[in-house]
Amino acid sequence: MATTGTSSASRRAGITAAAPPPRRVGEAAKNSTRTFNVVCGVVLGIFAVLWLIPSLWAIKTSLTPNSVSAVGAEEILRHAGLTLDPYVTILQGGSIWNWYLASFFTATVTTALTVALASMAGYALSRLQFRGRAVVFVLMLAGVMIPNQVLVVPIFQMLDAVHLLNTYWAVILPQVPYVIAVFVFKQFFDGLPRELEEAARIDGAGFWRVYRSVILPLSKPVISAMAILTFVNVWNNLLLPLFVVSNPELMTIPVGLATVQGSFGQRVSDIQASAILGALPLVVLFFLFQRRIVEGVAGTGLKG
Amino acid sequence: MSAPTITEPGVAATTARAPRGVRSAETRPAWLFIAPFALFYVVFLIWPTAYMVIASFFNTSVVQEGFGSWAGFGNYAEMLTRPEFWSAMWHTLQFTLYTVPPLVVLSFVFAVLANRVQRGQWFFRLAFFVPFILPSAAIALIWNFILSPSTGLLAVVQGWFGVEEPAPILGTPALAMVGIALATLWWTIGFNFILYLAGLQDVPREVYEAAAIDGASPWQQIRWITIPMLSRTTTLVILLQIIASLKIFDQVYLMTAGGPGISTQVALGLVTTSAFTDFRVGAASAASVLLFIVIVAIAVARQLIDRAQERRA
Numbered sequence: 001m002a003t004t005g006t007s008s009a010s011r012r013a014g015i016t017a018a019a020p021p022p023r024r025v026g027e028a029a030k031n032s033t034r035t036f037n038v039v040c041g042v043v044l045g046i047f048a049v050l051w052l053i054p055s056l057w058a059i060k061t062s063l064t065p066n067s068v069s070a071v072g073a074e075e076i077l078r079h080a081g082l083t084l085d086p087y088v089t090i091l092q093g094g095s096i097w098n099w100y101l102a103s104f105f106t107a108t109v110t111t112a113l114t115v116a117l118a119s120m121a122g123y124a125l126s127r128l129q130f131r132g133r134a135v136v137f138v139l140m141l142a143g144v145m146i147p148n149q150v151l152v153v154p155i156f157q158m159l160d161a162v163h164l165l166n167t168y169w170a171v172i173l174p175q176v177p178y179v180i181a182v183f184v185f186k187q188f189f190d191g192l193p194r195e196l197e198e199a200a201r202i203d204g205a206g207f208w209r210v211y212r213s214v215i216l217p218l219s220k221p222v223i224s225a226m227a228i229l230t231f232v233n234v235w236n237n238l239l240l241p242l243f244v245v246s247n248p249e250l251m252t253i254p255v256g257l258a259t260v261q262g263s264f265g266q267r268v269s270d271i272q273a274s275a276i277l278g279a280l281p282l283v284v285l286f287f288l289f290q291r292r293i294v295e296g297v298a299g300t301g302l303k304g
Numbered sequence: 305m306s307a308p309t310i311t312e313p314g315v316a317a318t319t320a321r322a323p324r325g326v327r328s329a330e331t332r333p334a335w336l337f338i339a340p341f342a343l344f345y346v347v348f349l350i351w352p353t354a355y356m357v358i359a360s361f362f363n364t365s366v367v368q369e370g371f372g373s374w375a376g377f378g379n380y381a382e383m384l385t386r387p388e389f390w391s392a393m394w395h396t397l398q399f400t401l402y403t404v405p406p407l408v409v410l411s412f413v414f415a416v417l418a419n420r421v422q423r424g425q426w427f428f429r430l431a432f433f434v435p436f437i438l439p440s441a442a443i444a445l446i447w448n449f450i451l452s453p454s455t456g457l458l459a460v461v462q463g464w465f466g467v468e469e470p471a472p473i474l475g476t477p478a479l480a481m482v483g484i485a486l487a488t489l490w491w492t493i494g495f496n497f498i499l500y501l502a503g504l505q506d507v508p509r510e511v512y513e514a515a516a517i518d519g520a521s522p523w524q525q526i527r528w529i530t531i532p533m534l535s536r537t538t539t540l541v542i543l544l545q546i547i548a549s550l551k552i553f554d555q556v557y558l559m560t561a562g563g564p565g566i567s568t569q570v571a572l573g574l575v576t577t578s579a580f581t582d583f584r585v586g587a588a589s590a591a592s593v594l595l596f597i598v599i600v601a602i603a604v605a606r607q608l609i610d611r612a613q614e615r616r617a
Contacts, residue, residue, distance in 0.1 A: 036522040037420045044417040045424075048431035054490060055435070057457055058446045072455030117341040130334035136342075145603035146349050149551050149572060150596045153579040153588050154352035154359065157366070177344040207333045236439045238554045239572075243580060257441035258558055261448060268449060275445035279438040286434055293437065294429070297495060298502040 062086050062273040069268040086273035096277055098249050099256035103281075106171040106241075106252060107234040113176045114230045115223060122185025123211050127197070143179040149239055156243050170244035171252065175234050181226050184299065188222040189215060225296035228289050232282060253278045356596070360589035367583050379590035389591060391566060392574040395481065399556075399570060400549035402485035408541055410489070411496030416530055418497075419504045420522075433494030440491070444558030447487035448474070451559075474560055477567035484555050484568060491555075492548075496541050503537035504530070536613050543606040550599050571595045 061069050063082040068075050090096055124130070125137065159170045196218075197210045205213070216223070238254040245251060251259070257278045264271045286293060360379050362371040383389045418428045435443065450457045453472030462470040473483035507530065515525050553572040556562060562569035562577070569577075575595065579588035 033516070033522055037422075040417040041421040041424075044414060044421060044428060047414060048428055051431040051435075051490065051493075054446050054450060057450060061449065073457040073460040077460075113344075117344065120337045121341040124334040124337035128330040128334035128337070130331040131328070132331075133334070136338060140345075143345055143349055145600050145607075146353060147547070147551055147596060147599045147603075148349065149553065150575070150592050150599065151349070151352040151356060153575060153585060153592060154355040155348065156579070157355065157359075157364075157585065158347075158352065160366075173344070174348045177341065177348050179345065179349070182341065207330075207337070211337070232437050236437075238440055238557070239576075242557075243576065254439045254441040254554075257439065257445060260445060261558075271445055272449060275442040279442040282437050282439070283434065286437055290429070294433070294498055297436075298498050 058272045058276060062269055062276050064269050066267045066269045069272075070266045086267075086269040087277070089267075089270050090274045090277055095248065095251075095256060096274060099251055099253045099278070100281075102168065102171075102241075102245075102250055103235050103253040106168050107231045109168075110172045110175045110234045111227050111230040113172070114178045114181055115227050117176065118178060118181035118226070119185045119216070119219070119223065120211065121182045123189055123215060125182070126186045126189035128207065140179055140182055143177070144183070146179075148174075152239055152243055155240070159244055165244055166247045166250060167245075168250065171234075171237075171241045174240060175237065178230060178233075181230065184226060185219075185222060188219060192218055221292075221295075224289070225292045225299065228285065228292050229296040232285070232293070235282065353596075356589045356592050359585055360593050362586050364585040364589065365583050366579060366585055372586065375586055379586045380594075382587060383590045383594065388566060388569070388574060392569050392571050392591075395568055396550055396552060396571045398481055399485060399488075399552050400546060402481060403488050403549055404542065404545045406485075406489050407493055407496055407545055408538065411493050411541070412500055412534070412538070414493070414497050415500030415504060416526060418501065429494075432497045435491050436494035438491075440554035441558055443487060443491045444555060447483070447490075448559055451483050451487075475564055477564050480560050480564060480568045484559055487559065488552075488555055496545070499537055499541055500534065503534050507533045536610070539609055539613065540606075543602060543609070547599055547602055547606070550595070550602070 061076055063084070063086075064076050064079050065083050065085060068079045121140075125133070125140075155174050156165070159165050159174075164170045164173075192215065197214050200210050200214050235252075236254060237252075238258065241252045241255045242258065245255065248256075248259075257274060260271055260274050264274075359371060361375055361377070362373065363375045363378075364370075364372045414428070414432060418425065421428075451473045453459060453475055454469070458473065459470050471479060473479045473486075511529055511533075512525055515529060520528070551572060552570050553576070556568050556570050556573055560568045562573050571591070572595070575588050575591050578584050578591060
């Protein structure tokens, strides 16, 4: 699993129902299999509903007035009316717009840099025979295993030394070297036919031309999968921005949300509304790019 | 961080086509392609790692310039004899033990069940996978509210089942980690679910058909076909899960801040507290190096195990 990069992962991760009802089997066996499958569906359905409850509960609370939600869960259940007041409060409060801006800016710039630089490195590793290739390969392989969360203290020290603390760059730059992306790009490029590039090379195109005009246009699936994955990772990162940014105006969504609990006190509905507003862009992203996100996660075997 | 097992099909393919050696004409352009990424790689991965190792031997502090005075193995000796260090290590292990088994078993069950249901795949993905891509901070706000003492949803549901005055989950030292594990289970199960679903795609349907013809019941098919054929995915899921658990920080920081007392303080929490609250970068670096070694050891083991399994397959 998760060994061969995105091209074959996309085939595998296109998740549809497998294990079809077996053909040429006796009626009794067929019926028992069908019954079994129905039971499976019901059990899984119950779990799925159970899994939806926390989200639905947050949504319900965010649509209930603060005065009601502060009393407790039973009061929220009993309350019938819906209000958008908590959302109005949060959106008019202003801070969340700063958080959105910080998250969008840092995630977009990091994604652009990561995709551009990692695909270039992946291209060289896939197509060019050069001195030092083996060393680069091994070093990159080692880089995949470095747990970058553990490096937060030295990264803080470095950024402090060059006076980059409390800037967007402090959030962006350390997240650019996303080593797995290099290998995912390399493996995708390995699977591309070489004929087109060879034709371009004969016509006198340099490696840069080949990379820009031949390879990249063929690589839209892997580019979008990596871009979305990087974007989600940077958007969700709490640890790094928590310590390298203390100016409230530069806080990203996760850091901003981390301050909400303390500052909103009993305004439970407002707290839930801000949690939902912070999560909303990613939910939208999921609905827009469901396949790519699932492929990206399954193809890289990637976790936080 | 975790990754796919990296094999080198490129080299094999090239040699199969026509043996080519190093072309010196390609060396310069190749390095120009690699240089920008390599720069970030060295500055933000290699150098911080080196800095961390060096600082662990000094009395480095956030509030003063440079590495500070030489400490030798003092920081390590201090960490290894400090009860807080061992308690943080224990809580990290505790979190791992609480989360890995249910995350692996439940995601396997969910994926096998989902694989047998023809309709409504989108619904299961929505329910199980969407939480995984949401920010930990949003998850924590939702769960802190559900787990809030006496008025929270969980306390009310416990009341329906006749539990009088349930103990506040996050406020009771013995229970706080259970609450964090519960939120984590809900948050991250979608990741394993997706990996298992992808693994199930690799099991050829003919195998099931043959087994059905031989009269194997659905349960026997799961026991003797699905579980063995997914063993590689299971190894991957378990090891990725362990590595992720060792790096736990967000949920603890957001839900209990290590409390009550230090009853949920974990390794990364200890590292950041030592550095940013106590200003003792040297001591924090020593703890980081120890955690770093454990995580890298498991990451290397994962690569070796996966390679061995690949060879056997």
